[in-house]
């Protein structure tokens with residue numbers, strides 16, 4: 150029996166695609182036999198270039214990508230092969246912060262409705278006042294305004310960075326054991342990036358498990374315990390951040406390190422000092 154918050158074994162994700170010269174439908178293998186674990190209270194990063202399959206792995210865990218092989222367990226519960234309803238219930242303790250806050254947020258819903266939605270889905274809070282209170286608390290945790298005026302805004306009234314923080318707030322509101330954050334800081338200014346990353350780190354300090362997806366190896370090394378490097382649907386290297394940063398073994402990891410901008414001064418220092 151595994152103690153891991155998340156265990157993924159030999160995961161294969163394939164998307165149906167139309168063949169170029171034939172009418173037959175082919176398949177595109179985006180994740181090709183990936184295995185890893187995220188321990189309880191661990192902050193890990195899944196790093197790789199665009200198209201390497203990072204979001205496909207995150208979405209597969211949440212039941213949002215076509216899994217054609219392998220096994221996914223949250224705690225000791227196997228998700229693959231379960232009826233949809235049961236799988237949804239087993240995923241209750243996991244939350245995904247989606248990559249694209251423009252797509253993730255329903256343009257017709259107010260912030261209050263958006264942030265409260267996970268509570269509704271899992272039937273966790275009843276009553277208007279309790280709901281508004283929970284929303285305010287979640288917004289405050291990500292450093293957003295908690296006024297009535299702000300709660301009644303629509304996504305289009307927010308900046309990209311605010312939307313991303315709204316997505317994080319909506320994930321935190323259910324106090325998940327496992328948080329999968331897909332590029333949670335890609336759209337944020339450097340000045341607010343460290344704040345969100347520290348927020349995730351605080352969640353870890355409270356015993357939650359975090360899997361952060363990023364194409365930025367330097368940020369991953371600064372904030373995470375362990376780093377997994379994904380290349381074309383396969384994990385080519387994984388290990389403690391300290392070791393990956395100082396002695397990367399795989400040529401692809403080395404090329405990612407070389408491609409990263411050298412220490413972005415303030416952000417990196419802020420990260421290290423916490």
Ligand SMILES: Nc1ncnc2c1ncn2[C@@H]1O[C@H](COP(=O)(O)OP(=O)(O)OP(=O)(O)O)[C@@H](O)[C@H]1O
Nearest residue numbers: 164177179197198199200201202203204205206364
């Ligand atoms: N819904 C889909 N249908 C078909 N192909 C898809 C779909 N989603 C992703 N893919 C393909 O699967 C591969 C992996 O995509 P994925 O989005 O997982 O990569 P990623 O590492 O998250 O990239 P990025 O850093 O750009 O977000 C890519 O080749 C992509 O084109």
Ligand SMILES: [Mg+2]
Nearest residue numbers: 203204205248
């Ligand atoms: Mg992605």
